[in-house]
Amino acid sequence: MELSQRDITYCKNVGAKRADILRSELGVRTAMDMLRQYPYKYIDRSRFYRIAELDDEDTYVQIVGEVTEWHTIGIGKAQRLSATFFDGTHQCELVWFRGVQYVKLQRGVKYLLFGKPSRFNHTYNFVHPDLTPWDKVTPEMTQGLEPYYNTTEKMKRINLNSKAMRSIIAEMLPDLKAGVPDTIGADILQRYRLMSLTDALTNVHFPKDTQAMQNARARLKFEELFYIQLQILRQMKRREQNPGFRMPMVGSRFHGLYNVLPFPLTNAQKRVIREIHDDLKSGHQMNRLLQGDVGSGKTLVALLCCLLAIDNGYQTCIMAPTEILANQHYETLKTFLAPLGDAVHVALLTGSTTAKNRIPIHNGLMNGSINILIGTHALLEDNVQWQNLGLVIIDEQHRFGVAQRAKLWTKNEIPPHVLVMTATPIPRTLAMTVYGDLQVSVIDELPPGRKPVQTIHYSLQKRAQVYSFVRKQIQAGRQVYVVFPLIKENEKLDLRDLNNGFNEMCEAFPEYKISMVHGQMKAADKDLQMQRFVNGETQILVATTVIEVGVNVPNATVMIIQNAERFGLSQLHQLRGRVGRGGDQSYCLLLTRMELTTDTRKRMDIMVATNDGFRIAEADLALRGPGDLEGTLQSGTPFNLHIANLATDGQLLNLARQAALGILDKDPLLEDEMNRMYKRQLDILRIEQSYNWSEIS
Numbered sequence: 001m002e003l004s005q006r007d008i009t010y011c012k013n014v015g016a017k018r019a020d021i022l023r024s025e026l027g028v029r030t031a032m033d034m035l036r037q038y039p040y041k042y043i044d045r046s047r048f049y050r051i052a053e054l055d056d057e058d059t060y061v062q063i064v065g066e067v068t069e070w071h072t073i074g075i076g077k078a079q080r081l082s083a084t085f086f087d088g089t090h091q092c093e094l095v096w097f098r099g100v101q102y103v104k105l106q107r108g109v110k111y112l113l114f115g116k117p118s119r120f121n122h123t124y125n126f127v128h129p130d131l132t133p134w135d136k137v138t139p140e141m142t143q144g145l146e147p148y149y150n151t152t153e154k155m156k157r158i159n160l161n162s163k164a165m166r167s168i169i170a171e172m173l174p175d176l177k178a179g180v181p182d183t184i185g186a187d188i189l190q191r192y193r194l195m196s197l198t199d200a201l202t203n204v205h206f207p208k209d210t211q212a213m214q215n216a217r218a219r220l221k222f223e224e225l226f227y228i229q230l231q232i233l234r235q236m237k238r239r240e241q242n243p244g245f246r247m248p249m250v251g252s253r254f255h256g257l258y259n260v261l262p263f264p265l266t267n268a269q270k271r272v273i274r275e276i277h278d279d280l281k282s283g284h285q286m287n288r289l290l291q292g293d294v295g296s297g298k299t300l301v302a303l304l305c306c307l308l309a310i311d312n313g314y315q316t317c318i319m320a321p322t323e324i325l326a327n328q329h330y331e332t333l334k335t336f337l338a339p340l341g342d343a344v345h346v347a348l349l350t351g352s353t354t355a356k357n358r359i360p361i362h363n364g365l366m367n368g369s370i371n372i373l374i375g376t377h378a379l380l381e382d383n384v385q386w387q388n389l390g391l392v393i394i395d396e397q398h399r400f401g402v403a404q405r406a407k408l409w410t411k412n413e414i415p416p417h418v419l420v421m422t423a424t425p426i427p428r429t430l431a432m433t434v435y436g437d438l439q440v441s442v443i444d445e446l447p448p449g450r451k452p453v454q455t456i457h458y459s460l461q462k463r464a465q466v467y468s469f470v471r472k473q474i475q476a477g478r479q480v481y482v483v484f485p486l487i488k489e490n491e492k493l494d495l496r497d498l499n500n501g502f503n504e505m506c507e508a509f510p511e512y513k514i515s516m517v518h519g520q521m522k523a524a525d526k527d528l529q530m531q532r533f534v535n536g537e538t539q540i541l542v543a544t545t546v547i548e549v550g551v552n553v554p555n556a557t558v559m560i561i562q563n564a565e566r567f568g569l570s571q572l573h574q575l576r577g578r579v580g581r582g583g584d585q586s587y588c589l590l591l592t593r594m595e596l597t598t599d600t601r602k603r604m605d606i607m608v609a610t611n612d613g614f615r616i617a618e619a620d621l622a623l624r625g626p627g628d629l630e631g632t633l634q635s636g637t638p639f640n641l642h643i644a645n646l647a648t649d650g651q652l653l654n655l656a657r658q659a660a661l662g663i664l665d666k667d668p669l670l671e672d673e674m675n676r677m678y679k680r681q682l683d684i685l686r687i688e689q690s691y692n693w694s695e696i697s
């Protein structure tokens with residue numbers, strides 16, 4: 001029977017109880033599912049170490065030697081056993097905290113010690129090492145790379161540990177080696193020099209050597225990325241066939257604004273508007289991602305695109321993640337549009353719009369008199385109905401669930417064009433997977449005359465120095481942000497931190513006025529405080545990250561980030577983007593504790609070293625790992641990567657995308673006989689990925 005048909009229950013070393021747990025914990029139902037559980041690491045058991053050679057704390061090693069001395073400390077549960085291990089020239093310490101009574105040690109016996117060393121003063125010690133008498137050491141134990149498997153608590157409870165996983169998989173090897181049907185065509189395997197599935201599965205579990213292991217993993221990563229790309233690109237190809245509103249005209253409103261802009265557009269802005277306009281006139285629905293670093297001028301691009309749609313007789317909306325931002329967009333747009341008089345009607349709808357004020361808005365949307373609606377999630381409510389919504393612009397995409405995006409699309413018979421804007425640049429690999437079904441436009445140029453923000457890292461001890469710098473800036477007429485982190489778990493505590501911070505600033509700067517905003521304030525209070533800062537009535541704004549996105553006060557030149565160690569890189573970059581918006585030199589001061597972890601230090605160093613959002617995004621991905629990227633991924637990555645890593649496998653991803661495109665360009669619906677296999681495999685994967693969002697449109 002094929003391995004993919006064979007019930008895991010009846011595989012050797014399994015049985016009903018283990019099968020139940022394998023199913024519920026790992027989703028393993030068949031022998032093939034089991035073979036798809038890849039090791040997360042390997043330990044080279046062919047290598048023997050000397051104690052004198054140890055220098056890395058985090059890798060497993062094996063050493064041959066004797067136990068020369070041991071003693072127990074404490075009694076009962078608190079008992080601990082400590083032993084000295086000697087390899088002929090040096091010694092190290094072995095420690096057991098649990099199961100001390102089961103550890104039987106003998107003097108004058110040669111042992112194989114296996115474990116992970118850690119250094120304490122000048123001695124290495126091993127906690128709970130494997131200690132095997134040399135005459136019990138089998139050749140297999142010290143052969144090649146030993147695979148290690150992830151297991152869960154429930155699995156461990158029935159002794160289904162990594163070793164048990166290994167022995168279950170080992171029993172499947174003979175059948176595996178007889179050959180399994182491949183999931184990738186021979187042509188692609190050949191073109192990209194990839195192993196067959198049979199060889200890859202064999203070598204991922206029991207590699208002959210490091211090279212074979214790496215080749216096996218590369219093939220499996222490729223396969224994983226290839227199918228994701230095939231899925232995404234197939235959806236994209238299908239959607240490219242969707243009808244879309246045709247908006248060929250460039251009319252009086254667009255020209256009206258374009259001709260009176262206070263500054264020329266950057267070349268990047270012009271290019272992006274052209275790309276968007278090409279979509280709008282194509283007759284197919286646009287799904288485009290607009291990336292641009294903070295301050296690159298996305299808002300104006302969004303507005304000009306709205307005007308293109310309006311000139312063609314359509315309504316538009318811009319959705320922002322917070323009320324502050326929605327308000328600000330509203331004000332910005334009204335200012336830009338002032339020279340056009342009544343030609344464009346903009347309205348604002350947020351959670352705090354009163355029932356009474358909603359009535360004219362709902363009417364205006366229905367009768368088509370409102371051209372641009374700006375708002376928050378409130379735009380998605382069912383009673384918001386349009387006469388002819390033609391273009392939807394979503395600012396700061398990562399704050400929105402994808403389901404909501406889908407809901408917007410279905411408001412009209414023909415889906416409106418969709419433009420998603422992100423201020424956090426997205427690493428290429430993420431853009432290709434998370435947003436792989438969108439076309440991408442990039443504004444890679446800042447408006448001229450901007451001085452790059454200078455970033456300096458201080459430890460808290462230097463606070464006085466920071467404050468005196470702040471004072472000088474305020475004396476020169478500038479304004480200052482002071483941001484405190486939010487730790488979502490305890491809002492009361494957060495607020496206390498913020499209040500303390502506020503008081504501290506009041507004491508340090510008695511001569512100035514200070515505003516404070518945070519997420520738990522009533523919208524009206526928040527607006528009032530913000531407005532005072534925007535108008536220049538207050539010199540300092542103490543805030544949480546509610547000011548993270550979009551807020552625009554060109555006169556503010558200093559951004560102080562308190563406890564900067566608690567922020568992720570892209571958040572720091574976002575915050576920094578609040579300054580440097582006017583003509584004056586701006587500064588970002590990162591305040592942290594003295595003692596920093598290596599990762600934190602790296603984050604601060606990168607912030608100091610570069611202002612380039614794309615570089616920061618790449619570094620963020622590398623430091624945090626793709627599963628952990630703030631914001632960007634939380635809002636609905638449909639993919640669970642089992643083996644590929646978006647931080648390190650960019651090259652494989654490129655190849656996989658290329659291969660998938662090669663197939664789809666010739667056969668977009670995968671109807672050819674030779675592509676049946678891919679279609680079938682996608683159907684299987686779809687179930688696993690509960691992949692539903694790109695179907696809606």
Ligand code: ADP
Binds near residue numbers: 550552
């Ligand atoms: P972001 O891309 O971060 O949303 P904004 O749209 O808020 O950036 O633009 C930042 C600032 O730059 C705004 O004050 C805006 O008016 C200004 N701006 C936009 N385009 C240009 C340009 N071509 N030349 C000069 N200033 C510009």
Ligand code: MG
Binds near residue numbers: 298299423550
């Ligand atoms: Mg913006």
